[in-house]
Each structure stands twice: as C-alpha cells, then as structure tokens.
Amino acid sequence: MRQTEGRFQTPHYPQSYPSDMDCTWEIEAPLGYLIRLDFTSLFIEEHRTCKYDYVVVYDGKGPDKVEMGRFCGSEVPPQLQGSSNIMSITMRSDSSMELEGFSAQFSTFQVPEGYIHLDGGNNKYDGIIKMMSNGHWGGICAKHWTNKDAMVVCRQLGFSGPALATRVDVSRQNTSQTVPYINCKGDEMVLQDCNIKRIGKCTSNEVAAVICQVMESCAALKNAGILKSGVFTIDPDGVDGGVDPFPVECDMVSDPATGHDSEDRIRVSPCEDAGCYSRTIHYNQASLDQLKALTETTKYCKQYVSLECRHIRFLKQHWGWWVSRDGRKINSWGGASTDSGKCACGENGNCALGLSTCNCDANDGVWRQDKGYLTDKAILPVREVRFGDTRDAPVEMAFYKIGPLHCYGQSSRVSVLESCAALKKAGFQESRRYVIDPDGIGRGVSPFEVFCDMTSDQSTGITIVSHDSERRTRVAPCEDPGCYRKEIKYEAELNQLNALTSISESCEQHVKLDCRHIRFIQAGWGWWTSWDGRRMFYWGGASPDSGRCACGMTGSCSVPGMLCNCDTNDHIWRTDEGILGDKSSLPIRAVNFGDTKGAPLEMAFYTIGKLICKGQAGR
Numbered sequence: 001m002r003q004t005e006g007r008f009q010t011p012h013y014p015q016s017y018p019s020d021m022d023c024t025w026e027i028e029a030p031l032g033y034l035i036r037l038d039f040t041s042l043f044i045e046e047h048r049t050c051k052y053d054y055v056v057v058y059d060g061k062g063p064d065k066v067e068m069g070r071f072c073g074s075e076v077p078p079q080l081q082g083s084s085n086i087m088s089i090t091m092r093s094d095s096s097m098e099l100e101g102f103s104a105q106f107s108t109f110q111v112p113e114g115y116i117h118l119d120g121g122n123n124k125y126d127g128i129i130k131m132m133s134n135g136h137w138g139g140i141c142a143k144h145w146t147n148k149d150a151m152v153v154c155r156q157l158g159f160s161g162p163a164l165a166t167r168v169d170v171s172r173q174n175t176s177q178t179v180p181y182i183n184c185k186g187d188e189m190v191l192q193d194c195n196i197k198r199i200g201k202c203t204s205n206e207v208a209a210v211i212c213q214v215m216e217s218c219a220a221l222k223n224a225g226i227l228k229s230g231v232f233t234i235d236p237d238g239v240d241g242g243v244d245p246f247p248v249e250c251d252m253v254s255d256p257a258t259g260h261d262s263e264d265r266i267r268v269s270p271c272e273d274a275g276c277y278s279r280t281i282h283y284n285q286a287s288l289d290q291l292k293a294l295t296e297t298t299k300y301c302k303q304y305v306s307l308e309c310r311h312i313r314f315l316k317q318h319w320g321w322w323v324s325r326d327g328r329k330i331n332s333w334g335g336a337s338t339d340s341g342k343c344a345c346g347e348n349g350n351c352a353l354g355l356s357t358c359n360c361d362a363n364d365g366v367w368r369q370d371k372g373y374l375t376d377k378a379i380l381p382v383r384e385v386r387f388g389d390t391r392d393a394p395v396e397m398a399f400y401k402i403g404p405l406h407c408y409g410q411s412s413r414v415s416v417l418e419s420c421a422a423l424k425k426a427g428f429q430e431s432r433r434y435v436i437d438p439d440g441i442g443r444g445v446s447p448f449e450v451f452c453d454m455t456s457d458q459s460t461g462i463t464i465v466s467h468d469s470e471r472r473t474r475v476a477p478c479e480d481p482g483c484y485r486k487e488i489k490y491e492a493e494l495n496q497l498n499a500l501t502s503i504s505e506s507c508e509q510h511v512k513l514d515c516r517h518i519r520f521i522q523a524g525w526g527w528w529t530s531w532d533g534r535r536m537f538y539w540g541g542a543s544p545d546s547g548r549c550a551c552g553m554t555g556s557c558s559v560p561g562m563l564c565n566c567d568t569n570d571h572i573w574r575t576d577e578g579i580l581g582d583k584s585s586l587p588i589r590a591v592n593f594g595d596t597k598g599a600p601l602e603m604a605f606y607t608i609g610k611l612i613c614k615g616q617a618g619r
Contacts, residue, residue, distance in 0.1 A: 010101025046073035141202030148186035154212035218250035236293035275386035299409030301377035324379035335372020420452035424461030438499035482592035505615025512577035541578020
C-alpha cells in the first residue's frame with residue numbers, strides 16, 4: 001500500500017478469517033515520512049504467548065525488519081509508530097478456531113527536524129540514537145556524551161526515570177554521524193533545546209547511545225509499567241551510586257533471576273576430607289557487590305539448592321557447607337533457617353532414618369536428596385559450595401545444583417500503616433508502591449504491598465490492588481449456566497483485602513461484559529462471587545441483590561423489559577458495565593458465565609477492574 005493513509009482488515013472481516021491463513025500487508029510511505037498504525041478492532045484466538053493465531057507488526061520489511069509487537073486475543077494494541085518509511089503486518093492462523101480477525105488504519109507524517117529514535121538495542125528502552133538533522137538520519141558524536149544528555153533523549157522519547165549514557169564503536173559499521181556535538185543541562189524537554197553544533201567533524205569512532213528507565217530492580221521496572229520480559233539494565237544504588245549498572249533478565253510474569261555458571265547438575269569430584277571439593281559461583285555480568293546492592297533494594301530474594309547423595313556425610317559433622325556473598329561459612333541448606341545445622345527435612349522433622357539434620361547425613365547405600373530455597377537475603381547469593389567424603393566412587397557419590405538468584409518486590413523504607421489514606425495523612429505524598437497492614441502490625445493478617453495514588457484526590461490517599469484478570473478476556477465456549485468460571489488472583493490474600501475494605505471509607509471495582517447472543521443475569525446464566533463465596537446476581541451500576549445491570553436500574557436497556565443488555569440474546573454486540581460499590585462483598589472472588597458454546601455467533605468478553613479503596617472508615 002503506497003499511500004499516505006488507509007484502512008485494511010483480515011479477509012471476510014467482520015466474519016471469521018480463513019483457517020491456515022498467512023497474509024502480509026506492506027505499507028510504504030514516501031521517503032522522509034514515518035507510519036503510525038492503529039488497530040480499531042481485534043478478535044483473534046487467545047493464547048498467553050500468541051502461539052496459534054496471531055498478528056505481528058514489523059518496522060521495515062525483508063530480512064532486516066524488526067518486530068514491534070505480536071498480538072492475539074481481544075485487547076486492542078496501543079498505537080504503533082515505526083522508525084522507517086516501511087511497515088509490515090503479518091497475520092497467521094492455524095486450523096482450530098477462527099474468529100473475526102482485525103481491522104486497522106494507518107497514517108503517515110513527515111519526519112521533523114530533530115526527530116529521534118533508538119536503533120539496535122535489546123528493547124525499546126535502549127539503543128543508538130538516530131536523529132533527523134538537515135534532512136538526513138544519522139548518529140550523534142559520543143566524545144562529550146553525558147548522562148544529562150541521555151536524560152533529555154529519554155524524556156523526548158516519552159520515558160521517565162533515570163537514564164544512562166552509553167557509547168557504541170561504529171568504526172566497522174556503516175553509520176554516519178550527522179551531529180558532531182550536543183551539550184544539555186539535563187532539564188530540557190527535547191534535544192533541540194540543547195546546545196547543538198551541526199557543523200564540524202567528530203574525532204571519535206563512537207556514537208551516542210542510551211539506556212532509558214535504569215531502575216534499581218526488575219520490580220521497580222514493573223511498577224513503572226514495563227510488563228514485557230527481557231534483558232534490562234538495572235542499577236540498585238542509583239545511576240550516580242557506587243556500583244556500576246549491570247544487565248539482568250527480567251521475568252515480568254514470574255520472578256526475575258540472575259544466572260551463573262553453575263546452574264547445571266554437577267558431580268562432586270572424588271575427595272575425602274571435609275570441604276575438600278570447592279566450586280566458586282560466577283554470576284552473569286554482575287559482581288557480588290552489585291548483587292548485594294540488588295538484594296538490599298528488593299523485598300525478597302531466594303536461591304534454590306539441591307544435593308543428591310549416596311554414602312556421604314554432610315552438615316551433621318561439618319563435611320559440607322556453602323559460603324555467603326561476604327565469605328561466611330553457612331552451616332544450613334535450602335528450606336532451613338540460617339546456620340541451624342539443618343536441611344529442610346531437619347527443619348520439618350521428616351528426614352530419613354529419623355535423622356535430625358539432613359537426608360545426606362545417612363551415609364548409607366541409598367540415593368537420597370536434600371533440596372529447597374535459601375531465603376536469607378542478607379547473605380545471598382551463594383558465593384561458593386564445599387563438599388567432601390566422596391573419594392570411594394562409585395559407592396560414595398554426590399551431585400549438586402545451584403539455581404539462579406531470584407529477587408522480587410521493592411523493600412519498604414517507610415512506616416507500615418493501615419492504608420494509603422493513613423500514609424497520606426501521615427505526610428507521604430509520592431504515588432508509588434507501599435506496604436500496608438490494615439489491622440495493624442502483629443495482629444491478624446500479614447502486611448502486604450499495594451499501589452498508593454496520592455495525587456488524584458487531594459483529600460485522601462487511594463489504595464489500588466491489582467490482579468491477574470484485568471485484561472479484556474474471552475469467555476471460553478460452554479453451554480450451561482455458569483459453566484465458565486474464572487477465579488481472580490489478587491496480589492494479596494482475600495482475608496487481607498477484606499481487612500482493607502473494612503477499615504476503608506469506600507471501595508469499588510469496575511466490571512464490564514461485552515456480549516453477543518448470550519443470556520446473563522436476568523436469565524440466571526451469569527453471576528459473580530463475593531470475597532466470602534456468596535453468589536451475586538447483579539452487575540456493575542446496579543443495587544445489590546437487584547437482579548439487574550446498570551441499564552435495568554435506569555430503564556435504558558437496549559430492549560424494553562430487559563434488566564441487562566446482555567440478556568437480549570440476539571446477534572448484536574452489546575455491553576453491560578458499571579461500578580460495584582458494596583465494600584462488604586468486595587473484592588470479586590470469581591466470575592461465572594455461560595451460553596457461549598455456539599461460537600463465533602455466541603461470544604462474550606469480560607473485564608474486571610482493580611480494587612480501589614479510599615478514605616478511613618468512621619473518620
């Protein structure tokens with residue numbers, strides 16, 4: 001499509017797209033122009049990694065194209081903007097399930113003077129800076145490149161947080177340098193506001209690059225809104241702190257980890273004396289000082305350890321141990337308290353042969369194992385392991401495995417109060433994550449972490465609790481009333497959240513159901529469950545136990561006499577949505593739907609909002 005704007009969609013849209021489809025659309029704008037792409041609708045078979053049916057958007061075309069995003073499900077992607085005048089979109093499907101597909105529109109715009117983008121990085125937050133100057137794309141000379149300059153670049157690109165100036169040697173690459181000198185104070189909004197010299201020659205072979213969003217940990221990156229896993233640069237003590245930044249693999253779905261050279265199952269070499277075998281752990285691209293800084297800025301850390309053994313001695317007679325990051329000999333193993341002289345089975349009282357320490361102290365001809373997590377972040381990570389009593393192989397043998405270091409959550413540096421409202425009243429004004437304890441320290445429920453919005457309401461702090469079902473989610477096909485059920489998993493336990501709602505002035509959750517040709521509340525085919533397990537036959541915007549949705553309360557449903565739009569049971573897409581505000585029933589524990597077996601005609605998508613609580617009860 002060689003045009004400045006247009007629309008396109010999958011074959012047969014809005015009917016089902018073909019099975020085994022492989023279609024590519026190429027958009028080519030005039031030279032000097034960039035492309036913006038907006039999806040207006042997306043209904044593609046859902047999968048966590050978009051394995052089956054999916055659409056992929058690329059910057060460019062051919063072998064040098066760069067993937068900008070892979071999408072499936074029903075959540076409309078954000079606007080995508082390329083860094084060249086060509087964009088490619090590919091849609092593939094298998095032979096199992098075909099839905100409506102997608103529709104999209106694009107527009108183009110001329111690249112203005114001073115426009116920048118990043119090229120060749122690990123992700124969208126880092127790379128070489130390419131700048132439009134005098135009608136040409138080129139790099140910036142890195143001879144005088146500083147963190148202040150990098151901060152302006154990241155700000156211009158729309159990123160917040162600290163930035164790190166880096167340099168890339170391009171002496172063997174075909175990369176032109178169009179800007180020989182830039183000097184920024186650090187508070188400018190765009191590079192154009194800095195001191196720029198466009199005439200002259202760069203005496204360095206290095207071009208300026210940048211890493212944006214250099215936060216103290218993967219947890220901080222996730223809290224800042226970065227949800228895609230990948231390699232990121234972190235700096236636990238800050239960009240201007242003592243230890244240098246270092247790259248880590250951030251898993252934004254489970255726990256982020258720092259790997260090392262000893263993660264395989266490794267045999268202990270034959271030797272006789274206590275601790276005669278030694279293995280030093282070398283961590284990937286991070287020193288022990290850097291990892292110490294990481295453990296100090298995160299809330300929890302853990303490291304898995306395992307020892308498989310036959311006919312050896314271990315902790316009981318001090319024949320084996322591990323060494324902490326600061327060089328201390330630690331006489332305990334995974335799953336046990338630090339320096340307890342025990343493994344997990346000793347802590348739990350279930351070791352073999354009635355032993356009180358470890359299975360691997362049995363010293364008999366049976367293969368045994370001691371395993372578990374080390375969780376004392378004050379001494380992690382494991383620096384070295386020592387074992388002995390393995391000389392008489394193959395009778396005496398042992399294999400060990402040391403897992404990567406996992407650190408997650410942000411450590412709390414403020415008082416633990418009952419809610420965000422209490423924190424704001426105590427003088428805390430920054431919107432971020434805090435640890436709260438609604439019923440007070442040392443009482444019934446344990447403290448837990450939430451996000452506090454301190455700016456939206458001047459009179460109070462707002463406590464926001466996230467969960468695993470906030471995305472628009474398709475109801476899987478099934479026929480009977482309530483046959484589809486989704487349990488909502490919050491970032492805190494239900495009894496902790498009940499304690500929060502009890503001490504809050506008000507709480508609410510937004511709910512939405514998009515539907516076609518199904519039955520819902522009025523027909524008894526759908527409901528939600530309260531935190532304590534009660535079925536609720538009403539929907540957002542309606543009174544408790546009314547059997548209605550919002551339109552049923554106001555008499556504005558799409559069909560007269562209906563109490564919910566989604567009880568119309570016809571072929572038109574309809575919506576019921578609103579706020580649930582009875583805090584004695586919140587948060588939502590689960591949702592149930594049915595009558596969606598005849599897909600793609602019978603379909604429904606639901607969205608469950610975060611739990612939001614304000615104020616302090618009785619104050």
